[in-house]
Each structure stands twice: as structure tokens, then as C-alpha cells.
Amino acid sequence: MTDQQHLQALTDIKRMMERSSRFISLSGLSGITAGISGLIGAFIAKIWLDEYYQQWNVTGVHSNTDFQLLKFRLLALGAGVLAAALVGGTFFTWRKARQNNLSIWDLTARKVLINIAIPLGAGGAFIAGLLYNNLEVLVAPTCLVFYGLAIINASKYTLPDVRYLGVCETILGILNLFFLRKGLYFWAVGFGLLHIIYGALMWWKYERKRTI
Amino acid sequence: MNPIGNLNKIFESRIRLGVMSVLMVNEEVNFNDLKQMLEVTDGNLASHLNTLEENGYLKVHKGFIGRKTNTTYAITAAGEKAFKGHLAALEHMIKFTK
Secondary structure (H helix, E strand, C coil), rough: CCCCHHHHHHHHHHHHHHHHHHHHCCCCCHHHHHHHHHHHHHHHHHHHHHHHHHHHHHHHCCCCCHHHHHHHHHHHHHHHHHHHHHHHHHHHHHHHHHCCCCCCCCCCHHHHHHHHHHHHCCCCCCCHHHCCEEEEEEHHHHHHHHHHHHHHHHHHHHHHHHEEEEHHHHHHHHHHHCCCCCCHHHHHHHHHHHHHHHCCCCCHHHHHHHHH | HHHHHHHHHHHHHHHEEEHHHHHHHHHHHHHHHHHHHHHCCHHHHHHHHHHHHHHCCEEEEEEEEEECCCCEHHHHHHHHHHHHHHHHHHHHHHHHCC
């Protein structure tokens, strides 16, 4: 074997180790899409909430049916935002995987998903418990904290920068606990703004050169 | 000491080297994931895996997911040692000749 071949072997080893342990196709544009969906969602929620409080001011009494309707509409909106973020996010990541000649669904993608799903599932159950006990005010901070922890957990299996996003989301969620009833603004920052900033930074760092 | 002596003949195959690299950083990997990662055919991969198993570098676990067989592979302590030795030899060779 020649020196060139030895170097080639070492490069192969390094590449296989990286490729089999980290999901590298996560696109910054996915983050931006998720962030925009989040901001639009927060904007719609703000309109609905304003309407609800205005109605309350006019009638002067708390209407339980109005409140239940609002709760249902907000949950549906949340599901819609999540779906839009997932579809858009998957599209750009799929595109990046194709450019890299990688599969979007492989060992590393599964690891990322499982490691996000565990804390997120726990968070979902926790929030169901909060809603059951009429603790709506805690929903927004809980979402942010569990989402942040889920991302930190999955960051071991994808771009390491994702970790910082997770830390920011977690801090934001805890801050929200000290500014209760401002959940929507924290939501807009956490799921909207932070995703857009993160996505733009990632695109700048990893994908810019290839597109130009 | 002759550094070429430390280079492991078994790892001269790129596919076997690839299998070992993947298993060094993953606790357990199944056949299909290995195939996808290394971009090789079933038969080709199976024969290389056999060689590695015969040399005691791999642990094979045959399981089931539903009715489908799910064979997973993990590295043995001997495999890890052999791989690290090979890696050190490669690095040594490159430094030595420069």
C-alpha cells in the first residue's frame, strides 16, 4: 500500500464515522420555514385572543362557551403550525440530503427523531395534565422548556450547533414562568424568531457556498 | 519495529474497514442500515461481515421485528483493539514517510 492509500483509508474511516453518527442534512432553511410558520401562527393567535377579550369587555361576563371555543381554536392552530413547520422543514432537509447524495431516512435520522420524541412526548403528556387541571397559563413555558430539552438531547446526533438553539429555548421557557400570561410573546420569540435566527446562521455557515 | 507489520490484513478491504468504522461509533447496527451506509449489495456485505465475524471482531445478534428477521451487529473488544491498532499503524506510516 502506498502513502496515498493510507491517507485515503484514514479519510474513509473519518467519513464513515461521521456519516453514521450524525444527521448532517438538517437544512437551515428548514429552521427559517418553521420560524415563519411560528410567527404567522402567533399573529393569528394574537388576533383571536384580542377578539376574545374585546367580546368579554362588551358583555362584561366570562363566557365559558367562548373560552372553550377559543381553547379549541388555539389547539387547532397549534397543530396547523406544527404541520406547516414539519412539511416545510422536511422539504428543505430532503433537498439538502439529495444534494449530498444521502438518504433522508437512515440510521442517524432515526436517532435524531427518537431522541427528540422522548422528551417531547413527556412534554406533551405533561401539558395534557396541565390542561386537565385548567393550568393553561403554564402551557407556553412548558412547551418551550420541553422543546428546548428535546433539542439538546437530539443535538448529539446532528449538527452540534443545534444545542445552542435548545439552550436558548429552555432559558426562554423558564423566563416565561416569571412573566406568566405573556406566553404568546415568548412563543413568538421561541418558535418564531429563534428558529429564523438559528436557520439563517446555519444556512450562512453550512449551505451558503454551495448555493452561490 | 516494522510498521507495515501492524497493518491488519483483514482491514485492507474498504468495505470491512467501513463496517468497523460504523460500529466503532454506533453500539449496534442492523444489516440494512449498514448496507445503506456503505452502499453495497446484500451478498457483498454478507461475505465481508462473515469474515469479520470469523475473526472474532463482530458480535452477531439475530432477532425479529414481527416476522421479519432483524440481524444486528456490534463490535467486540478484540475488534475494537484490532481496529485501533490498524488506525495507529496507518497514522504512523503517514508520519513516518513524511
